[in-house]
Amino acid sequence: MSHTPSTNFQVSDTPKNGKGYLFPLILVTSLFFFWGFVHNLDPVLIPHLRKAFQLNVFESTLVDSSVFIAYFLLALPAGYIMRKYGYKSGIILGLVLFAIGCLLFIPAANTAQYIFFLGALFIIACGLTFLETAANPYVTVLGPPETATQRLNFSQSFNGLAAFLAPILGGKFIFTEVKYTDAQLTKMLPLEKQAYMLEEASTVKAPYLILGILIIVVAILFIFTKLPDIKEEENAQEKSSFGHVLSHSHLRWAIIGQFFYVGAQVCVLSLFISFVTSSANISQDQAAWYSGAAGLAFMVGRFAGTFFMRYVAAHKLLMLYALISAALTLVSIFASGMITVYALIGVAFFMSIMFPTIFSLGIAGLGKDTKLGSSLIVMSIVGGAFLPPVLGLISDATHNIQYGYLVPFICFLVVFYFGWKGWKPNHIEKEISLDYKIDNEKISHQD
Numbered sequence: 145m146s147h148t149p150s151t152n153f154q155v156s157d158t159p160k161n162g163k164g165y166l167f168p169l170i171l172v173t174s175l176f177f178f179w180g181f182v183h184n185l186d187p188v189l190i191p192h193l194r195k196a197f198q199l200n201v202f203e204s205t206l207v208d209s210s211v212f213i214a215y216f217l218l219a220l221p222a223g224y225i226m227r228k229y230g231y232k233s234g235i236i237l238g239l240v241l242f243a244i245g246c247l248l249f250i251p252a253a254n255t256a257q258y259i260f261f262l263g264a265l266f267i268i269a270c271g272l273t274f275l276e277t278a279a280n281p282y283v284t285v286l287g288p289p290e291t292a293t294q295r296l297n298f299s300q301s302f303n304g305l306a307a308f309l310a311p312i313l314g315g316k317f318i319f320t321e322v323k324y325t326d327a328q329l330t331k332m333l334p335l336e337k338q339a340y341m342l343e344e345a346s347t348v349k350a351p352y353l354i355l356g357i358l359i360i361v362v363a364i365l366f367i368f369t370k371l372p373d374i375k376e377e378e379n380a381q382e383k384s385s386f387g388h389v390l391s392h393s394h395l396r397w398a399i400i401g402q403f404f405y406v407g408a409q410v411c412v413l414s415l416f417i418s419f420v421t422s423s424a425n426i427s428q429d430q431a432a433w434y435s436g437a438a439g440l441a442f443m444v445g446r447f448a449g450t451f452f453m454r455y456v457a458a459h460k461l462l463m464l465y466a467l468i469s470a471a472l473t474l475v476s477i478f479a480s481g482m483i484t485v486y487a488l489i490g491v492a493f494f495m496s497i498m499f500p501t502i503f504s505l506g507i508a509g510l511g512k513d514t515k516l517g518s519s520l521i522v523m524s525i526v527g528g529a530f531l532p533p534v535l536g537l538i539s540d541a542t543h544n545i546q547y548g549y550l551v552p553f554i555c556f557l558v559v560f561y562f563g564w565k566g567w568k569p570n571h572i573e574k575e576i577s578l579d580y581k582i583d584n585e586k587i588s589h590q591d
Contacts, residue, residue: 165193168371171376172282173299173363175235178242179272180306180353184413186211187435188314190350191418191428196344197258199223201545202536206416208410210262212529214269216496218367219523223276231278232371238274239363241267244355259306261348285372287426293363308436311417315432317351321423345494389513389520397566401559402524407531408469408555412491413438413543422545423476423484434485446494453497462563465494470556479550490554498559505567531555 186207194204226234245268252260283299390396415430416438426434454460472494475487503521510517531551539548 152570165372168369169283169286169295169299170510171362171365171369172235172279172286173302175279176299177274177302177306178355178359178362179275180274180303180517181266181310182246183211184307184310184439185314185318185351186414187311187417188318188432189412191421191431192318192344193258193261194350194418197255199258200536201257201415201418201539201548202533204266204533205415205536206262207265208414208532209529210266211269212406212410212526214266215273216526216529218524219275219277220519222277223519226274226278231282232366233319234274235278235282236363236366238271238278239359239366241271243271243356243359243363245269245271246352246359249356250349253342253349256341256345258540264352267462282371301443302445304439307439307442311432311439314351315417315429315435318347319428319432330456381552386516389510389516392510392513392517393570394508394567395506395510395513395517395520397562398502398521399524401502401562401566402499402506402521403527404531404558405495405502405527406525407527408552408559409499410528411532411535411552411555412473412488412495415535419476419488419545419549420485423480424482426482426485432490438489441489441493442496444495446500448493449497449501456502459505459563459567462498462505462567463560465497466556466560466563469494469552471562473549473553473556477546477553495556502559502562502579505562509569554577 165587190204190207193199193207194201201391202579220232222238225237245264245266248264250259251265263571266499279299283296287295413435416435420426420431420434421428424431449465456464469491472487475490476484479487503518506521507514507517511541535548535551537548539545540548542548
């Protein structure tokens with residue numbers, strides 16, 4: 145998940161015609177693919193680790209918690225480090241952390257300790273925080289200003305490509321043919337069970353080792369590649385405070401809305417395979433393909449939603465999509481069989497516009513408070529750390545993962561309220577009609 149910083153930038157050493165930056169653009173674009181790929185391995189990793197370590201649903205959701213807690217903790221420090229030492233330095237640091245986290249999967253698998261996998265994921269997410277903070281502004285300056293929007297959309301499409309490929313490739317290399325029931329595992333002798341856990345854990349080594357090596361290569365290329373020097377414009381008169389920025393009611397609701405939306409997104413996509421193998425009684429390998437389809441639906445939904453916003457006000461489309469998502473979630477909860485799979489794929493399509501739309505509506509009209517307000521909305525993605533475990537607790541208590549999806553259902557209702565009333569700026573309600581529209585460039589820039 146990425147966002148476009150609202151900060152203004154000054155760029156030095158940029159050719160007037162934008163030529164000479166094709167290779168740097170390719171490198172920066174690769175970041176979108178790599179962070180999308182590692183994020184979308186989680187739907188495969190969660191059920192695999194759950195089987196290997198005999199985890200309940202709550203324990204398996206700690207995979208997402210370890211990732212999104214890192215984003216929350218590192219969001220502001222990453223921005224500070226890049227302002228002080230430069231965005232290129234931030235990218236290289238992020239890639240180093242990313243690679244270290246991937247390589248830590250090897251000792252984690254050797255020890256067969258779940259906590260070590262969580263630690264490795266935390267380190268990866270720390271690195272991704274730096275990458276996602278820097279990639280968007282770099283793409284906008286690596287070429288002529290008049291084509292910045294096209295370049296950013298092109299780069300972000302690789303994030304969607306990764307969302308489609310990662311579950312399919314991850315399922316192929318990580319899932320094993322060994323199928324034991326809980327009863328069979330319970331009857332195993334301790335040494336036999338330990339050998340099984342080591343064997344299951346070891347299948348993650350190769351994918352993450354390859355990914356770690358690729359990231360190291362990319363980091364080396366960044367070290368020796370000339371990139372423009374991006375500097376943030378400072379304006380002493382535009383400083384803001386938390387108290388003042390939170391006086392905007394629509395920003396407060398955007399923070400709340402984003403917290404619940406990201407929680408819903410993580411519940412739906414990260415637990416997709418775990419959910420459909422139970423609700424539709426299909427194999428993990430089959431579920432991995434459908435998870436890839438959900439990632440594809442999410443990408444297509446983003447482009448379709450941007451198109452529809454030419455004709456429908458952003459907040460109205462958000463309301464409609466939130467209601468449809470809530471309805472499809474109810475289908476996934478109370479139905480059974482393949483219809484639950486198709487319903488969740490539909491949810492992936494309709495929730496695709498929510499992050500950028502909430503973001504853009506939340507910062508509308510903030511003026512000097514825009515930068516701090518943007519940071520607060522981005523930090524609200526910590527909902528992805530806290531809400532999936534709630535889903536896990538409900539699932540474990542009811543012994544039915546489908547009932548746990550009442551969590552994303554409630555989340556979509558919160559998003560609906562934001563699109564209905566919460567989006568309205570409190571100080572200009574009378575001047576703005578209900579047909580208030582958000583500039584399409586802002587929408588398309590957010591991920």
